[in-house]
Amino acid sequence: MLSRVADSLYWMSRYIERAEHTARLIAVKLESMIEQTQDESQASWQRVAAALSAEEYVSAHDDAFAFTRTLAFDRSNPSSLLLSLRHARDNARQVREQLSTEVWEHLNRLYLRLQPVAIESIWVHQPARLFRELLEDMHALEGVTYSTLSHGEGWYFLELGRHIERAQLIGRTLDAHFGNAATPGTPAPKYFDWLVLLKFCTAFEPYCKVHTAALHPDTIAQFLLFDAEFPHSLRFSIDRVCDALTRVAPGAPAARRAAVERLAGRLKASVDFGQVEELMGGALAPYLAGITRQCEQIHESVYASYILYGAETVL
Amino acid sequence: MQQGLSAGDVLKGIAGPYPHYALGAPYDEMFDRDGLVRQHYAAFDARLSQLPPEELQRRQQACELSFLHQGITFTVYSDNQSTERIIPTDLLPRIVTAGEWDRIERGLKQRIQALNLFLRDIYSEGRVLRDGVVPRSMIYGSKHYRREMRELSVPHGAYVNVCGSDLVRNEAGDFVVLEDNLRVPSGVSYMLANRDVVRRAFPGVFRRMGVRAIEHYPRELLATLKSLAPFHEDVSIAVLTPGVFNSAYFEHAFLARQMGVELVEGRDLLVNDNVVYTRTTSGLKRIDVIYRRIDDDFVDPLIFREDSSLGVPGLFNAYRAGNVVIANALGTGVADDKAIYAYVPRLIRYYLSEEPVLNNVETYLCREEKSLNHVLANLDKLVVKAVGESGGYGMLVGPHASAAEREAFAEKVKADPENYIAQPTIQLSTAPCFVDGGVEPRHVDLRPFILQGEETVIVPGALTRVALKRGSLVVNSSQGGGSKDTWVLAG
Numbered sequence: 094m095l096s097r098v099a100d101s102l103y104w105m106s107r108y109i110e111r112a113e114h115t116a117r118l119i120a121v122k123l124e125s126m127i128e129q130t131q132d133e134s135q136a137s138w139q140r141v142a143a144a145l146s147a148e149e150y151v152s153a154h155d156d157a158f159a160f161t162r163t164l165a166f167d168r169s170n171p172s173s174l175l176l177s178l179r180h181a182r183d184n185a186r187q188v189r190e191q192l193s194t195e196v197w198e199h200l201n202r203l204y205l206r207l208q209p210v211a212i213e214s215i216w217v218h219q220p221a222r223l224f225r226e227l228l229e230d231m232h233a234l235e236g237v238t239y240s241t242l243s244h245g246e247g248w249y250f251l252e253l254g255r256h257i258e259r260a261q262l263i264g265r266t267l268d269a270h271f272g273n274a275a276t277p278g279t280p281a282p283k284y285f286d287w288l289v290l291l292k293f294c295t296a297f298e299p300y301c302k303v304h305t306a307a308l309h310p311d312t313i314a315q316f317l318l319f320d321a322e323f324p325h326s327l328r329f330s331i332d333r334v335c336d337a338l339t340r341v342a343p344g345a346p347a348a349r350r351a352a353v354e355r356l357a358g359r360l361k362a363s364v365d366f367g368q369v370e371e372l373m374g375g376a377l378a379p380y381l382a383g384i385t386r387q388c389e390q391i392h393e394s395v396y397a398s399y400i401l402y403g404a405e406t407v408l
Numbered sequence: 409m410q411q412g413l414s415a416g417d418v419l420k421g422i423a424g425p426y427p428h429y430a431l432g433a434p435y436d437e438m439f440d441r442d443g444l445v446r447q448h449y450a451a452f453d454a455r456l457s458q459l460p461p462e463e464l465q466r467r468q469q470a471c472e473l474s475f476l477h478q479g480i481t482f483t484v485y486s487d488n489q490s491t492e493r494i495i496p497t498d499l500l501p502r503i504v505t506a507g508e509w510d511r512i513e514r515g516l517k518q519r520i521q522a523l524n525l526f527l528r529d530i531y532s533e534g535r536v537l538r539d540g541v542v543p544r545s546m547i548y549g550s551k552h553y554r555r556e557m558r559e560l561s562v563p564h565g566a567y568v569n570v571c572g573s574d575l576v577r578n579e580a581g582d583f584v585v586l587e588d589n590l591r592v593p594s595g596v597s598y599m600l601a602n603r604d605v606v607r608r609a610f611p612g613v614f615r616r617m618g619v620r621a622i623e624h625y626p627r628e629l630l631a632t633l634k635s636l637a638p639f640h641e642d643v644s645i646a647v648l649t650p651g652v653f654n655s656a657y658f659e660h661a662f663l664a665r666q667m668g669v670e671l672v673e674g675r676d677l678l679v680n681d682n683v684v685y686t687r688t689t690s691g692l693k694r695i696d697v698i699y700r701r702i703d704d705d706f707v708d709p710l711i712f713r714e715d716s717s718l719g720v721p722g723l724f725n726a727y728r729a730g731n732v733v734i735a736n737a738l739g740t741g742v743a744d745d746k747a748i749y750a751y752v753p754r755l756i757r758y759y760l761s762e763e764p765v766l767n768n769v770e771t772y773l774c775r776e777e778k779s780l781n782h783v784l785a786n787l788d789k790l791v792v793k794a795v796g797e798s799g800g801y802g803m804l805v806g807p808h809a810s811a812a813e814r815e816a817f818a819e820k821v822k823a824d825p826e827n828y829i830a831q832p833t834i835q836l837s838t839a840p841c842f843v844d845g846g847v848e849p850r851h852v853d854l855r856p857f858i859l860q861g862e863e864t865v866i867v868p869g870a871l872t873r874v875a876l877k878r879g880s881l882v883v884n885s886s887q888g889g890g891s892k893d894t895w896v897l898a899g
Contacts, residue, residue, distance in 0.1 A: 096687045097676050186479065187652050190665035198477045205476070246689065344690030399689040404678050407691050 094246045096400040099341070101188040102247050103395075106254030108181035109200070113231045114262045115145055115174040119164055120224035121292045126157060128285060137286060143269040144262070144293070146172050161220065162212045174227075178204050193241040199234045203227070249340040253395070256333035257388050263327050264381045266293055267317060271310070272378030287313055294325045314377065315369040327384065328364045334391065335361050342399045349398040356394055360387040424457045428846050434835040435581045436849060437502055448505045448897060455613040456500075461845050468499045468842055471605040480601055482655045495598065496890030499842045501606055502852060502872040503617075506899040509868060512575065512583055515766030516856060517864050518756060520571050523588065523743050524860065525759040527567040531557045531739065541758050542751050546775075549826075550748075552591075552741030554704065556711060560728060562737045563636040564862050569735040570629070570699075571858040572596070572871075575766070577837035584767045586834070586853065588752070590744040591736065592701050595871040596625060596857050597659035598891050603869065606893035618898040622869035626666035628859055629699075633667075635861035636733045637696045644693065645669040646686065648677070648700040650718045660701050670695075674702075679722030682729040697733045698723075704738045746795045746829050747773060769834055774825040783821065783830040787814045790830040792821060805881065807833050836881055841874060841892070851875040853883050854894065868896040 118141050126134050135153070138160045142151045150163050150170040165174040182204040189197055207227065215223045242248050270282055270290050282290070287308045291297040294317055303320070304312045320326040335357045342350065363383070372380050421427040422443045431439060438449045445453045456464075472494060475481070481492040504512075529536050530547050537544045547553055572593030574586045603622055607614050630645070637643040649660035651673050664671035676686050677695065685692035700707060706716040708724040726732045742748065750771040753764045772779035772790075783790060787806045794802035804817040821828045838849035856870040872894045873883035883889040 094689050095670060095672065095676050096689055097673065099689050183652075186657075189479065189658070189661040190671050194478070197479065201479050202477055342689035344688075346691070402687075404680065404685075404687070404692065408680050 094250075094342075096402075098188050098191055098247070099250045100396075100400050101184040102191065102250040103254040105181050105184035105188070105200075106251040107258040108177045108184065109231065109234065110255045110258040111172065111262065112174055112177035112181060113228065114259070114266075115164060115172070115177060116224045116227045116231065117295065118144060118266075118293050119161060119174070120221050120228060121289060123157070123161065123221035123224070125285070125289050125292070133283070133285070137289065140269040140282075140286075141293075144266040146265065158212070158216060161216075165224070166210075166212050175207060178207055191247055193237075195237045195241045196234070199230070199237050203230050203234065206230070246341055246343065249337040252333055253337040253341060256330040256337065257392060259325065260327055260330040260334065261385055261388050263294060263317060263325060263330065264384050266290070267314065267327075268378060268381050271314060272381060282310075284308060290317075296323060296325055299323050311369055311373055314373065318369060318372075319364065319367055328367075331361055331364045334388075338391075338395075341395075345399060349402075353391065353394045353398050356387065356391050360384070360391065363387070424453070425459075425461070426840070426847050428848050429840065430849065432838070432849075433579060434851070435577050435579055435837040437577075437837055437839040437852070448503055451617050452501070452503060452610075452613055455610060456847070464499060464842055465845060467609040471497055471499055471609060474605050474608075475601065478601070480598075480658050496874075496876055497598075497602055497605065498850075498874055498876075498890055498892040499606065499609060500840050500847070501610070501893040501895045502839045502854075503895045503897065504854075504870075506897050508583065509896045511765060512854075512856060513866050513868075515583075515585075515764070516571075516573055516858050516866060518760065518762060518765050519573070519585065519588070519752065520568060520858050520860055520864060522752065522756040522759045523571075523590065524565055524567055526755050527737075527740060527743055528562075528565050529759075530742065531567075532559060536755070536758060539758075541754055542748070545826075546745075546747060547742060550742045550745055552704070552739065552745060554739030554742075556724065556728075557737065557739040563638070563733060564860075566636070566860045567737040567740050568743075569632055569636065569737075569860050571860070572855050573858065575854040575856070576769070576834055577854075578769075579835050581837075582767070583854070584769050584834075585752075586769055587746070588744045588749065589855075590740040592703060593855075593857070594656040594659055594701075595855055595873075595891075597662040599857070599869055599871040599894070600625060600662075602871075602891060602893040614895075617895065619895040620868040620898050622867045625857070625867045625869075626663060628865045628867060629663065630667040630669070632859040632861035632863075632865065633697050633699055633735060635863070636735055638730070638733075643696050645697045645699065646672045646677075646695050648672055648674070648698050648702060650674075650702050650706070654701075656701065663699075669699075674716075674718045674720050677720040677723070679720060679726050682722070682726045682731050684720070684723060684726050684732045695732060697735065699735050704741060707734070707738065746793050747775070747826075750829060769831045772830045774821055774828040774830065779830075780821070780825050783828075784818055787818060789833065791833055792817060792828055792830045795827050795829060805833065833881075836875070836883075839872070839874070839892070841876070843876070843878075848878065850878070851881050851883065852892070870894045870896075 122137065122141050129137060142148050142160065142164065145164060147164055147170055150167065151160060163170050167173045168176060182200055185192060185197060185200050210223065238251065287310060288297065291300050291313060296317060300316050304316065316323065316326065318327045321328055323329055338353055338357045422429045422439065431443060438446060440446055475494040475497060481494050526536060536542050537547060568590045570593060572589045572595060575583045576586050577583050599622065633645050634643050646669060647660055647664040649657060649671060651657065661671055670686060672686055678685055678687065684695045686695055702718050705713045706718045708719050708721060709716045710721050711724040727734050749768065750773050753768055756762060756764045772783050774780045774783055783792065790806045792804045792806065804813065806814060836851040836853060839852045840847045841850040852872050852874050854870045854872055856866060859865040872892045874890045874892055875881055875883045876890045877888060
């Protein structure tokens with residue numbers, strides 16, 4: 094596979110994952126607002142902004158309308174939903190011929206659908222509905238991708254991008270609730286906030302099946318970090334990353350592969366053998382920072398080995 | 409802008425769904441002079457008469473939506489915002505009979521054969537120049553002549569591997585060649601995309617009329633490119649595109665995908681020891697044939713434009729060394745120059761000792777004094793074109809221009825007569841188009857695509873370009889033209 098193509102597929106997938114997470118956080122937040130007091134809601138919006146790396150684009154005085162506008166539609170916020178979708182589509186356009194017609198058209202329609210929407214036009218009547226519908230479309234896109242693309246190297250670059258992004262998004266979302274990024278001076282999360290956290294990660298029902306509806310911060314952290322079967326847990330994503338890394342660049346020389354796989358193995362060990370009890374007393378934030386750093390190292394190593402290598406290193 | 413459709417010509421309209429169909433002086437593809445449906449349109453007319461305008465509107469919208477969703481768009485830039493627009497596609501097919509097509513096919517094969525012989529000649533012995541058939545200055549003075557190509561042998565003598573010639577039908581109903589596009593002709597993806605949507609809009613009549621298939625074009629293109637490789641197993645082929653911002657990017661991606669070959673940009677390729685490689689995740693992979701969709705100037709910054717970031721440094725030397733084939737060959741532009749065009753009938757006679765099957769449009773070369781005087785005296789009747797331009801730029805449509813515009817253009821022509829040619833205003837034929845909820849005539853041309861490798865292949869179809877503005881003769885998509893599907897009948 095062309096290195097440039099791998100690069101575009103990888104980023105297309107990362108941006109789709111980011112868009113999906115953004116849409117879900119906004120939808121859940123808008124739906125849960127009626128159950129919250131003004132202060133709780135404000136604190137919760139701040140956590141959402143932190144989870145989406147948009148702290149510097151919002152202010153404490155913003156209302157729900159302003160938050161939604163910034164997080165979803167603001168072209169100056171580089172992680173807004175609109176820009177994530179646009180970047181996803183731009184990357185897809187670069188590798189149009191590598192995608193199935195179904196995948197391309199689905200993504201293109203998704204982008205065209207959001208493109209002309211003005212927040213004012215959706216705000217009056219159930220603003221959450223737009224984000225729910227986009228989420229449905231994105232889930233459909235995931236299914237179409239799964240069932241119409243060959244599961245070859247390109248597919249595994251998509252998997253790699255999706256799960257390396259997801260691991261970091263889960264990390265940041267947890268950090269916003271448990272760790273450093275939780276804004277000082279705002280109320281600490283309560284029962285309802287833990288419920289919302291689970292919904293942010295589509296985890297409420299799967300969590301209940303394992304732990305019942307008894308919501309404890311420790312078990313929630315345990316579930317979102319280390320559950321082996323739930324697709325939005327950190328561990329699950331890291332597993333997918335490691336698996337994808339064994340399948341990409343099949344013809345690359347062993348030495349190059351070893352550099353990447355060593356980093357992946359180390360990351361996998363740290364989630365496979367993680368203990369939530371050891372993390373809850375303030376150790377979670379540095380642990381999550383470590384995970385993010387390791388994801389970044391894997392990213393760099395993939396690029397150095399398979400995508401941006403110099404010709405002189407192989408001839 | 410009522411050329412050819414002046415009020416005096418307007419009939420009352422035609423019975424059936426054509427109350428606004430005004431026949432004028434130009435040849436009409438569907439109706440004869442008396443307003444009767446031509447025989448090869450009869451079945452289509454019957455179907456059209458059953459469909460109310462609202463239904464046609466619905467099908468037209470379905471076509472447009474399909475283009476939008478497929479991303480068959482071009483980008484218009486204005487104030488930081490970029491909008492994507494579809495290239496307008498018309499719902500109603502243009503129909504060509506088996507007999508007409510047979511003549512077109514023979515004519516185009518003859519033409520590409522002569523043009524390839526001409527290119528080989530001017531890049532080697534120069535017999536045609538020695539014999540005085542074409543003036544030397546026209547070749548060696550052309551900005552498209554590539555000295556670097558001299559004495560370089562190309563596979564099967566085929567310099568032009570993909571050609572898209574523009575044909576028009578004159579008032580007498582004969583197809584004539586307006587232009588040969590020998591560099592990097594585009595539009596074939598629209599031919600295929602139009603077919604895809606229009607066949608879905610009229611499935612029954614499409615089947616009943618016996619329309620010839622064109623879907624095998626990508627396969628034929630692949631076979632043509634393969635035939636250019638010096639060996640025949642495991643030929644590695646790539647389509648070289650300028651990238652996603654090029655207006656024809658959709659086509660480049662489409663063809664690569666349909667052929668199952670790699671779509672590459674300049675930055676994906678590198679040359680080492682005169683061998684071309686692509687950079688893949690697993691290492692470097694050798695490339696044998698490049699179907700390039702970038703202009704000569706940008707192919708190799710070491711040889712041509714050094715500011716080109718689209719090309720590949722060292723590519724030309726690899727080409728000269730015979731380690732890679734580039735299609736079309738470089739330097740083909742010298743033969744689709746608007747001035748050389750005037751010589752093509754003579755070239756056919758010179759190289760093939762045959763009479764041209766398809767005629768040219770009568771052309772005055774301003775470099776010849778007699779012609780220049782004629783042109784300057786008849787500017788109001790002629791279309792004057794700058795030799796090196798394309799896409800409808802640098803031209804004067806005499807009958808539509810103001811006196812001041814003609815005056816200004818005359819000065820340009822006098823200052824540099826060798827750079828201009830002139831042709832009578834050709835009344836492009838009209839074909840029915842679905843416009844503003846009704847069926848109206850619009851001017852059309854015809855661009856078939858000719859493939860030349862070991863063999864010459866023409867897929868029985870073409871891009872019919874349409875001047876969508878009433879009365880306009882300009883069909884270029886850069887200037888408001890659209891396109892429609894072309895049905896070539898089996899017999």
